[in-house]
Amino acid sequence: MMVVMARPVWTGTISFGLVAIPVKLFHAVRRQSVSFNQLDDRTMARIKYKKVSALDGEEVPEEHIVKGYEVAKDRYVIVDPDELEPFMPSATKTVELEEFVDLDEIDPVYFDAAYYVAPGTAAKPYVLLARAMEESGKVGIGRFVMRNKQYTAAIRAENGRLLMSTLAYADEVIDPAEIDELDGLDDIDVSAKEIAMAGSLVESLAATFQPERYRDEYREQVLDLIQMKAEGQELTAPEAPVEKPKVVDLMAALEASVRAAKEARGRHPAAAKSAAPPAEKTAAKKTAAKKTPAKKTAAKKVPAKKAATPKRKSA
Numbered sequence: 023m024m025v026v027m028a029r030p031v032w033t034g035t036i037s038f039g040l041v042a043i044p045v046k047l048f049h050a051v052r053r054q055s056v057s058f059n060q061l062d063d064r065t066m067a068r069i070k071y072k073k074v075s076a077l078d079g080e081e082v083p084e085e086h087i088v089k090g091y092e093v094a095k096d097r098y099v100i101v102d103p104d105e106l107e108p109f110m111p112s113a114t115k116t117v118e119l120e121e122f123v124d125l126d127e128i129d130p131v132y133f134d135a136a137y138y139v140a141p142g143t144a145a146k147p148y149v150l151l152a153r154a155m156e157e158s159g160k161v162g163i164g165r166f167v168m169r170n171k172q173y174t175a176a177i178r179a180e181n182g183r184l185l186m187s188t189l190a191y192a193d194e195v196i197d198p199a200e201i202d203e204l205d206g207l208d209d210i211d212v213s214a215k216e217i218a219m220a221g222s223l224v225e226s227l228a229a230t231f232q233p234e235r236y237r238d239e240y241r242e243q244v245l246d247l248i249q250m251k252a253e254g255q256e257l258t259a260p261e262a263p264v265e266k267p268k269v270v271d272l273m274a275a276l277e278a279s280v281r282a283a284k285e286a287r288g289r290h291p292a293a294a295k296s297a298a299p300p301a302e303k304t305a306a307k308k309t310a311a312k313k314t315p316a317k318k319t320a321a322k323k324v325p326a327k328k329a330a331t332p333k334r335k336s337a
Contacts, residue, residue, distance in 0.1 A: 034115030044142025
């Protein structure tokens with residue numbers, strides 16, 4: 023497989039106080055997916071789309087296409103690009119760090135895209151900032167402009183490197199009170215025995231997080247299917263997964279789950295050993311976590327940013 027070298031998506035400086043550090047941003051995540059094209063099965067030609075009027079189905083010339091915002095049913099306000107120009111953020115090349123906060127103060131739901139921050143023309147100021155931030159356990163919060171859009175970002179240090187995550191704005195995060203299914207959960211009675219049993223299940227499945235264990239199996243299977251079809255091989259449909267029986271009794275389900283997890287660990291002692299470190303090492307880890315809470319939190323919280331965040335409206 024050919025290795026594609028990463029290219030910077032933004033070049034500028036990080037500034038705080040009177041200090042300016044040249045940096046480059048690189049995507050920290052490369053999304054993988056399988057894309058299909060729509061084809062005419064008679065000619066295998068690609069299907070093209072035209073911009074047509076919903077009124078009469080006629081194609082609309084580019085010069086007659088304008089931007090409109092729907093303020094009521096079928097009522098639009100037309101906005102000219104020239105009217106938006108004064109509101110466009112200045113295309114500065116600086117990430118202005120305005121404050122430093124503890125990472126655990128930032129709810130993971132706010133995290134959006136992730137970037138590696140690499141040094142630009144001078145590495146020493148970069149290394150100095152990274153080490154100072156890592157020792158302090160603080161996260162820098164600032165604003166910057168990329169592709170004519172302003173972002174709020176959190177910059178943290180980890181293993182001598184800087185990482186940036188763009189953040190959702192407060193008015194973009196959905197209030198849980200808007201979701202009816204989340205209302206009234208405090209009124210549900212759960213016994214101490216049920217909580218203890220659920221806790222036992224959690225403990226029996228405890229392990230060290232290894233992201234490489236989790237793969238997009240659907241994408242891999244689709245790529246295998248495409249490869250087989252391209253080579254003219256015959257296809258054998260995989261067997262449908264057997265649906266697990268539904269257990270109505272919550273305690274019975276918990277007890278069965280704990281029993282199955284312990285049996286699985288017994289069959290794979292190596293996995294159990296890696297999942298449950300010796301007491302001395304565990305205590306040492308907990309002590310270290312107390313001394314540097316931000317580092318420990320950084321390792322856990324940022325990947326969890328996969329939580330869906332609402333998309334911003336573009337003008």
